[in-house]
Amino acid sequence: MTIDWITVTAQIINFLILVWLLQHFLYQPITNAMQRREEHIAERLEEAEKREQEADQRAQDYREKSERLEQDTEQIQQRAEREADRKKKELLNEAREEVSKTRSNWQTQVRDEKEDFLNNLRHQTTDTVAIVARKALGDLADSALEEQIVQSFIARLQSLDEKSRKSIVKEGEKVTISSAFELDSSVRGKLTRAVHKHLEEHLEVDYRQSPELLCGVELSSGGTSLGWNLANYLEAVDNTMADAFSPVEIEKEEA
C-alpha cells in the first residue's frame, strides 16, 4: 500500500496523453465517419424517396396520357364512323340516283325503241296490207266489184244527214266523182241520178279517173269529199294497229 508520487505524476501525464491520442485517432475519426455515413444514408434515402416520387409522378403522367390517348382514339373512331356513315349514305344516294337515272334512260330508250318498232311495224303492216290488198283488189277488180262499190257509194249518199249534205253541196259549184277505174256510161248515169236524187237536182257532175284511190269512188266538191275507197280502209287499219300496241306500252312503263 505505497504510493509512488513520481509514478502517480507520470501516470497522470500518461493518461492525459492517452486521452489526446484516442481523441485524435479513435473517437473523432469514428464519430465523424459514422456521422458522414448516416448523412450519406439519409441522403440516399432522401434521393430514393425523391426518385420514387418522381416515378410516381411519371407513372401518373403516363396514366393520364394513356387515358387521354384512349379518349382521343375513341373520338377519332366515332368521327370516322360518322364520316363513314355519311359517306355511305352519300354513296348510296348517288348510286340510287344513278340507278334511277340509268333506269329512266333505259326506259326512255325502251320507249323510243318501242315507238320506232311500232312505227316500223305500222309502216310495214300498212305497206304489206296495202300491197296485199292492192294485189288482191287488183286481181279481183272487175265490173261486178265496180257495181258493188258504186252500190255502196250510193247507199252512203242515201244515208247522209242534212248537215253533211249541205256541207257538200255549194251553190253554183259542180261536183266531181273520181274513180280508180274507167266508169262506163250506164254506171255514170246511175251515179248522176243518185246524186240528183239525194243531193241536189240539176247538179253538174264531172267524172275523172284517179288511180291513187286504189279501188273506189269519191265525190268531191270544193274542200269536202265523200266516198268509198280502199285507201280509207287501210288508214283505219293503221289506226287500229296503233291502238292495239298502246296498251302494251303502258304495261311496260308500269313494270
Add this chain to the structure above:
Amino acid sequence: MDITPDSIILWQYGKFSLNATIAYTWLVIGLLTVSSWLVTRRLSTATEISRWQNLLEVVVTGIRDQIEQVSRQQPGQFLPFVGTLFLYISVANLLNVVPGYMAPTGSLSTTTALALCVFIAVPLYGIASEGPIAYFRQYLQPTWFMLPFNVLGEISRTIALAVRLYGNIMSGTVIAGILLSLTPYFFPVVMQLLGLLTGQIQAYIFAVLAMVYIASATSAHQQQEKRTSTQSS
C-alpha cells in the same frame, strides 16, 4: 513477494528509473493508439465497412450510449475522458492473460493518478457547464453547514475510487499468486478467468462512477433550467 509493479525497476539511468507500471502503461497506450490508427486511417463512409472499423464503431457507439444513459446529456464532451478511462482500464486488465505482464491498474499509484484525474475533471466539467459560482454553491447545499461534509465526501469518494480499482486488481493477482503455490495447474486458471471478468467489471464501474460524478456536477444547473422551463410552460 511483490504486490505492486511500482517496485519492479525495468531500466535505470542515474536518478531516472523506469518501473513496470509506467512501462506497461506505455504498452497499453501504444497498443490502443496503434490499433486505432491502423483502423481509422482507412475509414469508409460508404455503407460497406471493414470488420475492424465495425468493431471500433460498436465500441465507440456503446460508450456513447452508456454515457448518454448515465448522464442524460449529449455524450460528445464526456466521450474522450470517460471513454479513455474505460478503454485504458479495460485493456490494461485484459492483458493480464499475457504471461509476465502485470496490470498497471494493480498499482495504487496508477489508480490514484486516475482518481486524481477524475477529482480534477469533476469541478472542471462542472464549472465549464454551470459557471464557477453555481458550481461552488453546490457545496453549500442544502446549508452552508454541510460544506465540510461535501468536501469530505468529494475527497473520500476519490480515494474510494482509487482503492476500489487497486484492491480488486491487486487482490486478483495476489490470490492467483497464493493459489499457484497452494493448488497449481487448474484452480489458478479459473481464478485468472474470474480476474478477467473482475477487471472488465471494474473498468466499467470506474468509468460509470466517473461519469456519475461529472454528471452530478453538471446537471444541477440543467435541473434548475428544466424546472424553470416547466414552470414557464
